[in-house]
Amino acid sequence: MTGTFRTTIESNLINKSKIVNFIFNGDSYQGFEGDTLASALIANGVHLVGRSFKYHRPRGFLGVGVEEPNAMVQLHEGDKSEPNIMATEVEITEGLKARSQNCWPSVKFDIGEINNILNRFFPAGFYYKTFMWPKSFWMSVYEPIIRKAAGMGVAPIKPDPDRYEHNYEHCDVLVVGSGPSGLAAALAAANNGAKVILAEDKAHFGGSLLTDNVTIGNQSGQEWADETINHLKSLPNVIVKNRSQVFGYYDHNMTVMFERVSDHIDNPSEFTPRQRLHYIRAGEVVVSTGSIERPLSFGNNDRPGIFLASAATEYMKVYGTLVGKKPIIFTNNDSAYKAAIEFNKNNIKALILDTRENSDGDLVKEAQSLGLDIKFNSGVADVKGRLKISSATIGKLNSDKDSFSDLEEIECDCICMSGGWTPTVHLSSQAGNKLKFDEDLDAFVPNNKRQKETAVGSANGSFTLKQSLAEGFQVGFDLSNSITSNNKNTTVPTSKESSYQAHDKFWCMPLPEGKKPKRFIDFQNDVAVSDVELAVREGFRSIEHVKRYTTLGMAGDQGKTSNLNGLQHVSNIQKKIVPEVGHTTFRPPYTPVTIGTIVGREVGNHFQPTRKTPTHNWHVENNVVFTNAGLWLRPRYYPRGNETMSDAVNREALNVRKAVGICDVTSLGKIDIKGPDAAELLNRVYTNAWMKLPVGKARYGVMLREDGMVFDDGTTTRLSENHFHMTTTTAQAANVLSHLEFYLQVVWPELKVNVLSTTEQWSGAAIAGPKSRDLMKKLFPSVDFSTEAFPFMGLVETEFSGIHVKLYRISFSGELAYEVNVESNHGLFMWNKIMEVGEEFGIQPYGTEALATLRIEMGHVSGPELDGRAVPYDLGLQGMVSQKKDFIGKRSLEKNAFVDPERQTLVGLVPVDKKTKIPEGAHLVENDKASLPNPKLGHVSSSCWSVEYNNPFSIGVLKDGKNKIGQQLFAVYPLKNISIPVEIVSSHYVDPKGERVRV
Amino acid sequence: MLEIKCPHCGKRSQNEFAYGGDATIKRPKLGEEVSTKDWDDFVYFRDNPRGKHQEFWHHVSGCRQWFKALRDTATHEIFNTAKLEEDL
Numbered sequence A: 001m002t003g004t005f006r007t008t009i010e011s012n013l014i015n016k017s018k019i020v021n022f023i024f025n026g027d028s029y030q031g032f033e034g035d036t037l038a039s040a041l042i043a044n045g046v047h048l049v050g051r052s053f054k055y056h057r058p059r060g061f062l063g064v065g066v067e068e069p070n071a072m073v074q075l076h077e078g079d080k081s082e083p084n085i086m087a088t089e090v091e092i093t094e095g096l097k098a099r100s101q102n103c104w105p106s107v108k109f110d111i112g113e114i115n116n117i118l119n120r121f122f123p124a125g126f127y128y129k130t131f132m133w134p135k136s137f138w139m140s141v142y143e144p145i146i147r148k149a150a151g152m153g154v155a156p157i158k159p160d161p162d163r164y165e166h167n168y169e170h171c172d173v174l175v176v177g178s179g180p181s182g183l184a185a186a187l188a189a190a191n192n193g194a195k196v197i198l199a200e201d202k203a204h205f206g207g208s209l210l211t212d213n214v215t216i217g218n219q220s221g222q223e224w225a226d227e228t229i230n231h232l233k234s235l236p237n238v239i240v241k242n243r244s245q246v247f248g249y250y251d252h253n254m255t256v257m258f259e260r261v262s263d264h265i266d267n268p269s270e271f272t273p274r275q276r277l278h279y280i281r282a283g284e285v286v287v288s289t290g291s292i293e294r295p296l297s298f299g300n301n302d303r304p305g306i307f308l309a310s311a312a313t314e315y316m317k318v319y320g321t322l323v324g325k326k327p328i329i330f331t332n333n334d335s336a337y338k339a340a341i342e343f344n345k346n347n348i349k350a351l352i353l354d355t356r357e358n359s360d361g362d363l364v365k366e367a368q369s370l371g372l373d374i375k376f377n378s379g380v381a382d383v384k385g386r387l388k389i390s391s392a393t394i395g396k397l398n399s400d401k402d403s404f405s406d407l408e409e410i411e412c413d414c415i416c417m418s419g420g421w422t423p424t425v426h427l428s429s430q431a432g433n434k435l436k437f438d439e440d441l442d443a444f445v446p447n448n449k450r451q452k453e454t455a456v457g458s459a460n461g462s463f464t465l466k467q468s469l470a471e472g473f474q475v476g477f478d479l480s481n482s483i484t485s486n487n488k489n490t491t492v493p494t495s496k497e498s499s500y501q502a503h504d505k506f507w508c509m510p511l512p513e514g515k516k517p518k519r520f521i522d523f524q525n526d527v528a529v530s531d532v533e534l535a536v537r538e539g540f541r542s543i544e545h546v547k548r549y550t551t552l553g554m555a556g557d558q559g560k561t562s563n564l565n566g567l568q569h570v571s572n573i574q575k576k577i578v579p580e581v582g583h584t585t586f587r588p589p590y591t592p593v594t595i596g597t598i599v600g601r602e603v604g605n606h607f608q609p610t611r612k613t614p615t616h617n618w619h620v621e622n623n624v625v626f627t628n629a630g631l632w633l634r635p636r637y638y639p640r641g642n643e644t645m646s647d648a649v650n651r652e653a654l655n656v657r658k659a660v661g662i663c664d665v666t667s668l669g670k671i672d673i674k675g676p677d678a679a680e681l682l683n684r685v686y687t688n689a690w691m692k693l694p695v696g697k698a699r700y701g702v703m704l705r706e707d708g709m710v711f712d713d714g715t716t717t718r719l720s721e722n723h724f725h726m727t728t729t730t731a732q733a734a735n736v737l738s739h740l741e742f743y744l745q746v747v748w749p750e751l752k753v754n755v756l757s758t759t760e761q762w763s764g765a766a767i768a769g770p771k772s773r774d775l776m777k778k779l780f781p782s783v784d785f786s787t788e789a790f791p792f793m794g795l796v797e798t799e800f801s802g803i804h805v806k807l808y809r810i811s812f813s814g815e816l817a818y819e820v821n822v823e824s825n826h827g828l829f830m831w832n833k834i835m836e837v838g839e840e841f842g843i844q845p846y847g848t849e850a851l852a853t854l855r856i857e858m859g860h861v862s863g864p865e866l867d868g869r870a871v872p873y874d875l876g877l878q879g880m881v882s883q884k885k886d887f888i889g890k891r892s893l894e895k896n897a898f899v900d901p902e903r904q905t906l907v908g909l910v911p912v913d914k915k916t917k918i919p920e921g922a923h924l925v926e927n928d929k930a931s932l933p934n935p936k937l938g939h940v941s942s943s944c945w946s947v948e949y950n951n952p953f954s955i956g957v958l959k960d961g962k963n964k965i966g967q968q969l970f971a972v973y974p975l976k977n978i979s980i981p982v983e984i985v986s987s988h989y990v991d992p993k994g995e996r997v998r999v
Numbered sequence B: 001m002l003e004i005k006c007p008h009c010g011k012r013s014q015n016e017f018a019y020g021g022d023a024t025i026k027r028p029k030l031g032e033e034v035s036t037k038d039w040d041d042f043v044y045f046r047d048n049p050r051g052k053h054q055e056f057w058h059h060v061s062g063c064r065q066w067f068k069a070l071r072d073t074a075t076h077e078i079f080n081t082a083k084l085e086e087d088l
């Protein structure tokens, strides 16, 4: 059954020839193609869909689109499950499964409803008051219970299997919303040659033209909308998107749009994204987002079966669905009469209650001529029917409208209410527009814009069709013409519509005598009139404070239906006009957006780029374990057989100390520096002297920031008089290049130097160990590797099988070592040759862990020591600081704190038991039993297992470190209750005189 | 996301750029005698105005040129951008 609540007048917007089966709360239902989950459920007479957030009150549908505060469902199952979806925004597909959320064990019998019975214990601010004491109960008792009872939907715990995409667009004019004003603006702008994007949230274009009985030219509103859309789609300069919500308006006219690409399709292709995020940089934005109807506040106005009147009309006209068969229309304005007239077309007579004394608007007259029962000066005081309304208590309002008389109970199965209209100003507000309060409309409208954004139609407070069209065409032409200057104007078509009388400035019904039913303002956060009254009574004045105290407008719907009623109520109590009370700020997103869409394709390996060295596949084939170094994948270690990590690392490090190892050093930053002032630049950025470095020699350099802290280190080689090859650490490669560019372009533009990153141009392999020279001799027989011909810090350029090779005699491991650099595309070839020739010398690859072991044993500083808090002195690098020249950061080194002899300086640390590894990050203290705060003397920065001495070894910084060598301290790690007695030694643990590199 | 006009390349999205701080700061000349106060002013002290601010930007994922921008720190409006040797 596709439902018994269907209209007799058929809608051409749903496809009755295609039946769609779906499941809600375990029961099977049928709807038509084009139905939303909401319209299909209502057609099947299902109104109870969820439980409210705080009191677990039974809730049904209020709206028909993004304004829906109640009907949030959990969609799908398993890894595709999705919580908090508005049933009004979901188009049903074959086999769709949905269920109610926020209820246990079932939507009809919900244990949490006890909160409703106990609601006097849940007043405004109840979180702040009730659960404050005792403090220790908060985390352990109150919070978990509240969470469990008040939880919304459930997030899936498995990865999202769907595909999401991002798209970037630029256009001249973005039009948000395809009602009459939006269509007019898009048409005018497109005809005038502008590149236009038209976005519509719903499946159908046309906005109010789909539900209003109007004519444009000689067509019905809907026909004109269809024709206009077809015309726009045919134009090459227009992109038309339905099911697309522009939810965010950011700086410089950057807007973000969320497109539901395949949610409405049965079994979409796996290559079709589910949803797409569009970043649209628009020259101009036309905000034609329309308006949202305001509810009225009366007793139990949240019961299932109580709708916005406009929603009832749209359910009938667009979805062919009846929200009830015994309706009461309850209104303070003319627009709700449309619902009564539409019911009448389906042979249903509605009772109309109008809070006004009278009205002679066209729609009212039409209703009268249809013989409908209209009661002026009347309203609903209360309703009955907990899971679905069954009757309403209605009555006459007295002249002050503060009490009812002649109360009577009328049977009904739905109430369609209207408290007037609120322009949808969210996007304008997000764009920085200072809104103003329009006292005729009783609503805020855009006023003072900050960005290139123009509201038109009802979003701008222009509620007649004639006005909307005129504004749309004019704005579309003006904005496009400022860009295209085509001067091609589009004629505004004539239009016919009903006239409207003023609304009643009255939204909150008095309570029936002797009763206190809740009159809700914010349905999603369960904020009632009494909560707002309490907040004001307790002294909250600013609307921002009332909002936070009561949580009014703070739910996921951002108060789309509740903000103005809340404001109005505060202003009534305070006897102020609304603009004096102020309004809260709208923030993106306008409607909820899936995390998947925000993330897009940037998941898994696509989360960020991966940089691989030319020898990557060799490492993989040799059982490497990689580590992430920035974006680079670097070999960490190469386990053999059953080796643990420490087994492998110790073997690799020891092989370098005893024989020869090879390490991929491609990821080190490389910068090519050229120009007549190249040496002068180095002299200014490094702390040591560079002018006299001979061609063919490398030098170790340290660079500082202007505040004197060590920024980076590395070796730089003079390739020719005016040409240098600089290396940086892997981590700082990009920052060093930016740093050099800043000084060359901004500070010293007179220097004639160019810098260029060549990191990826060179493939580098470090060959380290006492047998490295023998290996090199065999590999490059034409090169003289004697120390006289090729000394430490020397460069030799040669050829290998026709490949240009740069050999540097530099060392990070502290052993005799060479670095072989070839162009990247020869990197793998060279590496294989080295391995082949090196076999007889016992060559083994070593990774970053062994490299760390080797440099820690030698006391060479690296990232953990260069932590941005160390001046050269702290790291024992004062010998690198030239006294004869100025350089970046030098003046800072004179600061008192930086010459303090008791500064924390680099030391070595050995556990007294020679067994216990000292965790990196451990604090150094004199007495591990001292009362807190225990004075901290320093910390451990890098730890390793010394393969040379076969015991743990660490380096770190220690207050007055040099004078503490030989002393015993404690390395403490309070988080894990670790305390290790340590002996302070020199940071140069192995080969303290540095003889090995020079052999 | 801001849209920044690189004076060399044209309008590009903010994610191609890196911010470089106050463009009115002049580094003391090399080798110059600098008082502690002047040096500290250069290294540490910056105005934090609400409103117009001259600042450096670096077109990192583009032409790699540093340039100047005049931006409103409250509204993010960028009034003008200029090459280093030009006036804002």
Ligand SMILES: [Zn+2]
Pocket (backbone or CB within 6 Å): B006, B007, B008, B009, B010, B059, B062, B063, B064, B065
């Ligand atoms: Zn550029």
